[in-house]
Amino acid sequence: MSVAFLISTLLFILLISLVHPGKKGMVAVAGIIVNSVMSSWIAVAALSGNAFSQVLNGGPVFGDIAIRLDSISAWFILVTNFTMLMGILYGRQYLRHHPARSADMSMHYISYLLNHAALTGIYFIQNMLAFLCAWEIMAITAFILVIFEHARMETLKAGINYLIQSHISIILLTLGFIWVYTSTGSFDFEAIRTYCLSAGKEAALLLFLVFFVGFGIKAGFVPFHTWLPHAHPAAPSHVSGIMSGILIKAGIYGILRLLLLMPENHLAMGYFILAVSVITGLYGVILAIVQHNIKKLLAYHSIENIGIIGIGMGIGTIGVGLGSPFMAFAGYAGAMLHVLNHALFKSLLFYSAGNVYNALHTLVIDRMGGLIRNMPRTALFFLIASLAICGLPPFNGFISEFLIYSGLLSAIGSSHTASVIILAVIALALIGGLALLCFTKAFGIIFLGTARHVQHAEIREENNATLFPMALTAILIIFIGLLPQLFISVLRRPVELFMNMPDLEGMRVSAQIMQQISIAVWGLVLLIAILWLLRKAIASRQVTVGPTWGCAYTTDSPKLQYTASSFVRSYAKIIKPLTITKKSKDEVLGIIPKPLHTETHFHDKLESGLVDWPTRNLRGFLGRFKFLQNGSVQFYVLYGVVFIAISIAVPLIINAVRNLAHILKHL
Amino acid sequence: MRMISLLLILITSFFFTGIIIRTKSILSGRKGPGIMQPMKDIIRSLRIGSVYSKTTSFIFQLAPTVYIATILMAILFIPFGNQRGVLSFNGDFVFFAYTLALGKFFMIIASLDTGSSFEGMGASREALYSMLVEPAFFIIMGSFSLLTGFTSFVDIFSAMHFGSYVTYGLGALAAFVFAIIALIENSRMPVDDPKTHLELTMIHEVMILDNSGYDLGLILYGTNLKFAMYGALIANFFHTPGYEWYYSIPIFFGVQLAFAVTVGVVESFSARFRMNHNPQFILMFTSISLLIFLGVLLLTGKII
Numbered sequence: 001m002s003v004a005f006l007i008s009t010l011l012f013i014l015l016i017s018l019v020h021p022g023k024k025g026m027v028a029v030a031g032i033i034v035n036s037v038m039s040s041w042i043a044v045a046a047l048s049g050n051a052f053s054q055v056l057n058g059g060p061v062f063g064d065i066a067i068r069l070d071s072i073s074a075w076f077i078l079v080t081n082f083t084m085l086m087g088i089l090y091g092r093q094y095l096r097h098h099p100a101r102s103a104d105m106s107m108h109y110i111s112y113l114l115n116h117a118a119l120t121g122i123y124f125i126q127n128m129l130a131f132l133c134a135w136e137i138m139a140i141t142a143f144i145l146v147i148f149e150h151a152r153m154e155t156l157k158a159g160i161n162y163l164i165q166s167h168i169s170i171i172l173l174t175l176g177f178i179w180v181y182t183s184t185g186s187f188d189f190e191a192i193r194t195y196c197l198s199a200g201k202e203a204a205l206l207l208f209l210v211f212f213v214g215f216g217i218k219a220g221f222v223p224f225h226t227w228l229p230h231a232h233p234a235a236p237s238h239v240s241g242i243m244s245g246i247l248i249k250a251g252i253y254g255i256l257r258l259l260l261l262m263p264e265n266h267l268a269m270g271y272f273i274l275a276v277s278v279i280t281g282l283y284g285v286i287l288a289i290v291q292h293n294i295k296k297l298l299a300y301h302s303i304e305n306i307g308i309i310g311i312g313m314g315i316g317t318i319g320v321g322l323g324s325p326f327m328a329f330a331g332y333a334g335a336m337l338h339v340l341n342h343a344l345f346k347s348l349l350f351y352s353a354g355n356v357y358n359a360l361h362t363l364v365i366d367r368m369g370g371l372i373r374n375m376p377r378t379a380l381f382f383l384i385a386s387l388a389i390c391g392l393p394p395f396n397g398f399i400s401e402f403l404i405y406s407g408l409l410s411a412i413g414s415s416h417t418a419s420v421i422i423l424a425v426i427a428l429a430l431i432g433g434l435a436l437l438c439f440t441k442a443f444g445i446i447f448l449g450t451a452r453h454v455q456h457a458e459i460r461e462e463n464n465a466t467l468f469p470m471a472l473t474a475i476l477i478i479f480i481g482l483l484p485q486l487f488i489s490v491l492r493r494p495v496e497l498f499m500n501m502p503d504l505e506g507m508r509v510s511a512q513i514m515q516q517i518s519i520a521v522w523g524l525v526l527l528i529a530i531l532w533l534l535r536k537a538i539a540s541r542q543v544t545v546g547p548t549w550g551c552a553y554t555t556d557s558p559k560l561q562y563t564a565s566s567f568v569r570s571y572a573k574i575i576k577p578l579t580i581t582k583k584s585k586d587e588v589l590g591i592i593p594k595p596l597h598t599e600t601h602f603h604d605k606l607e608s609g610l611v612d613w614p615t616r617n618l619r620g621f622l623g624r625f626k627f628l629q630n631g632s633v634q635f636y637v638l639y640g641v642v643f644i645a646i647s648i649a650v651p652l653i654i655n656a657v658r659n660l661a662h663i664l665k666h667l
Numbered sequence: 668m669r670m671i672s673l674l675l676i677l678i679t680s681f682f683f684t685g686i687i688i689r690t691k692s693i694l695s696g697r698k699g700p701g702i703m704q705p706m707k708d709i710i711r712s713l714r715i716g717s718v719y720s721k722t723t724s725f726i727f728q729l730a731p732t733v734y735i736a737t738i739l740m741a742i743l744f745i746p747f748g749n750q751r752g753v754l755s756f757n758g759d760f761v762f763f764a765y766t767l768a769l770g771k772f773f774m775i776i777a778s779l780d781t782g783s784s785f786e787g788m789g790a791s792r793e794a795l796y797s798m799l800v801e802p803a804f805f806i807i808m809g810s811f812s813l814l815t816g817f818t819s820f821v822d823i824f825s826a827m828h829f830g831s832y833v834t835y836g837l838g839a840l841a842a843f844v845f846a847i848i849a850l851i852e853n854s855r856m857p858v859d860d861p862k863t864h865l866e867l868t869m870i871h872e873v874m875i876l877d878n879s880g881y882d883l884g885l886i887l888y889g890t891n892l893k894f895a896m897y898g899a900l901i902a903n904f905f906h907t908p909g910y911e912w913y914y915s916i917p918i919f920f921g922v923q924l925a926f927a928v929t930v931g932v933v934e935s936f937s938a939r940f941r942m943n944h945n946p947q948f949i950l951m952f953t954s955i956s957l958l959i960f961l962g963v964l965l966l967t968g969k970i971i
Contacts, residue, residue, distance in 0.1 A: 372724045393762065405758055409757075422809050422813075426806060436768055449722060516756035524736065535885075542715075542717070544716065545719050545720075546720065547720060547721060547722075550783065561783070567790070
């Protein structure tokens with residue numbers, strides 16, 4: 001199967017570069033479908049209990065490459081396949097609005113295909129060296145996907161920022177793998193377990209931290225999140241969708257895999273993950289609210305959701321450490337379900353943002369407004385996804401957050417660190433409230449009211465081919481929200497792996513609660529439907545249409561509307577200590593003032609402290625050597641000559657010194 | 668029997684605002700309207716025609732229905748003594764809070780739907796204050812679930828009582844915080860003044876400026892329901908050990924009456940805060956609920 005997978009990937013890459021530019025998208029779709037079917041086939045079997053295992057001969061370099069698919073990988077494979085497929089279906093339509101050279105198109109689609117293949121590889125491969133290769137391919141292809149509009153300087157900058165940060169992640173992973181390899185002599189993932197058992201608790205914890213930072217950069221845990229808010233707005237919308245939906249989940253997968261391989265320290269790791277995640281979740285959403293760029297806003301929300309997933313993982317790990325089956329089940333199941341949920345609603349949000357961008361050619365929220373009339377379906381999808389991301393019933397986000405809440409509440413009762421856990425509960429509640437503030441702002445300002453800016457071209461809804469993948473995603477969002485009990489039983493096997501025993505207790509309790517939730521959710525939907533019908537029946541038909549109430553001011557003026565900035569103004573004042581606010585304001589001068597501009601920008605304080613400041617200093621230091629780069633070829637040849645001379649001379653001199661010392665000693 | 672709390676809350680909701688208004692009129696020496704007057708106003712609203720702004724979309728028409736549906740849904744979770752609500756499961760108070768948030772989400776976007784400068788103002792404040800108030804509720808419920816070891820409303824309330832006198836103290840403190848939460852959620856004094864006539868200083872009232880007819884009636888009734896719901900929650904702190912119905916039902920109505928009168932008294936004798944003092948005021952209740960949590964930690968000996 002692995003060989004077939006590689007061959008099909010290569011074949012489709014070749015095909016993409018050969019066919020007519022208009023057909024490249026079709027071929028890419030076909031390629032994704034073929035690869036997805038192959039991996040999904042194995043994954044479904046793995047989820048129902050038949051784990052897949054194979055050993056490939058990787059030659060003298062890699063040794064035996066273990067290809068194993070347990071139920072955790074299988075879950076991630078299925079999430080990836082669905083999101084990737086929807087991504088390419090949407091992306092093909094999205095790129096119609098962005099004509100590019102044939103070579104760029106080929107590059108883009110090939111990278112997409114390779115990225116999917118690399119992700120599949122990451123979930124299948126359990127050999128450190130091969131895993132790193134797949135990881136590197138994933139990072140580089142993602143970079144190429146991000147810089148699709150490479151003619152723009154900021155896109156390129158964001159891309160390179162991402163490339164550098166993902167390589168820091170790779171360096172840390174490599175370090176961890178070398179560490180394990182030098183002490184065990186094996187590249188197999190199981191070696192991590194053997195090492196941890198032999199090396200003792202402290203060393204194992206240190207190893208965990210190295211890996212956690214490595215994977216954490218990919219996932220976007222604070223303070224390693226700084227690449228996300230730059231890369232997402234720069235990338236085309238479908239790429240932002242898959243990056244936020246599943247690429248960063250590769251980091252989550254890495255941490256989960258690690259937790260599975262770590263035999264000890266569950267409590268310490270659990271509390272550590274919980275603490276980092278609480279900060280991540282809060283920090284992400286706090287900064288999301290003040291963003292003016294819709295895709296940047298969504299990027300910060302990805303950080304928030306990684307925090308929520310992390311809280312689930314943390315509580316699950318603590319549950320394993322305490323031996324509490326329900327806590328472990330609720331935590332891990334919540335985290336893994338949220339991986340799927342976030343992939344769904346976040347990609348849907350990015351696709352909707354993409355439709356808006358294609359219509360308005362701007363991402364600045366304050367220039368939008370009233371789009372629900374021109375793009376009713378996009379608006380509906382954005383609304384569904386917004387409700388889901390806020391964790392409101394009857395949508396999917398609620399289900400996973402509820403599971404995590406259940407885990408936290410049972411942890412409060414059964415552990416001796418209730419005062420720590422309650423902070424996580426507060427954080428989760430605050431995150432929910434803040435997300436509500438953020439998405440009422442986003443939806444309200446983008447789609448409701450009237451246009452805040454004059455649009456020159458007519459704004460039209462996207463065609464059905466674009467809306468189709470969005471509709472499928474939306475349907476799945478609602479489906480999970482209404483029938484969560486189905487997904488709990490699917491998640492049983494992955495979670496059992498963590499607990500290292502067949503778990504009936506946690507699963508039974510959770511399934512019971514989910515059954516109840518499902519009833520409650522249906523009740524809510526039914527209640528809304530009944531009341532809506534009642535309204536139709538009772539409410540008077542006598543309807544008058546008039547202008548919005550304006551306190552006796554009856555002229556329409558879109559300028560009078562609330563903007564995104566004014567909507568969050570009082571909030572921005574409260575969080576002032578956490579951000580760097582740059583405000584520029586024109587003064588009113590003269591009797592007839594000129595048009596005035598005022599600009600407010602919010603900057604990430606952590607980014608300026610942890611990335612910008614060191615970079616600036618490093619550049620200042622390295623700038624002293626700038627004279628070396630003077631651009632004339634003669635000097636470069638000279639450097640080459642000097643280098644060769646030194647490399648010859650240094651050993652000679654050392655030898656001479658040694659001989660001298662030898663002679664002197666004999667004297 | 669599971670319907671009993673729903674029925675009692677519905678009955679209370681018919682009188683609640685009437686009692687508040689009556690209290691205010693007595694205290695200010697006016698004759699004032701009858702207790703049923705607010706309900707009559709609502710019924711009239713439900714029957715008259717509506718005016719819609721031409722900027723609004725279907726969101727605006729859907730929102731009041733969703734709002735009232737979420738409140739009714741939340742009421743289904745409220746227990747009555749040791750009698751379960753219509754729906755009850757472990758962690759149901761999370762569902763309770765998130766359902767109410769759904770209604771709030773719709774009300775906020777509905778007010779943005781009008782494209783009005785005033786309503787955006789109200790929406791912004793509503794979103795901010797409801798965000799700030801959320802943690803207090805979760806801390807209280809979290810503390811009680813730590814104290815009792817249960818995670819559903821009915822189990823918490825029936826296990827919480829009669830442990831020791833300290834639990835009564837905690838219960839009273841929690842009842843106080845719940846009362847304040849109800850005031851904030853319903854946008855009453857001292858956070859918001861429902862009777863103010865300046866849009867710039869309103870929260871809830873300014874959000875519904877453009878609603879009329881049936882929708883306005885629903886929203887107004889929603890306020891009554893919410894008050895009765897929080898009143899019922901508070902009443903659950905004061906039941907007798909045996910839960911005999913001939914004590915429980917008078918206690919329920921007594922608490923509701925006391926709550927309504929208190930709201931009336933507060934509104935008669937206090938002034939509204941300045942808007943920028945509201946966040947501090949709301950956060951103060953988060954710290955009071957943290958006090959409850961600390962008390963519970965001391966009781967259970969789980970303080971590290």
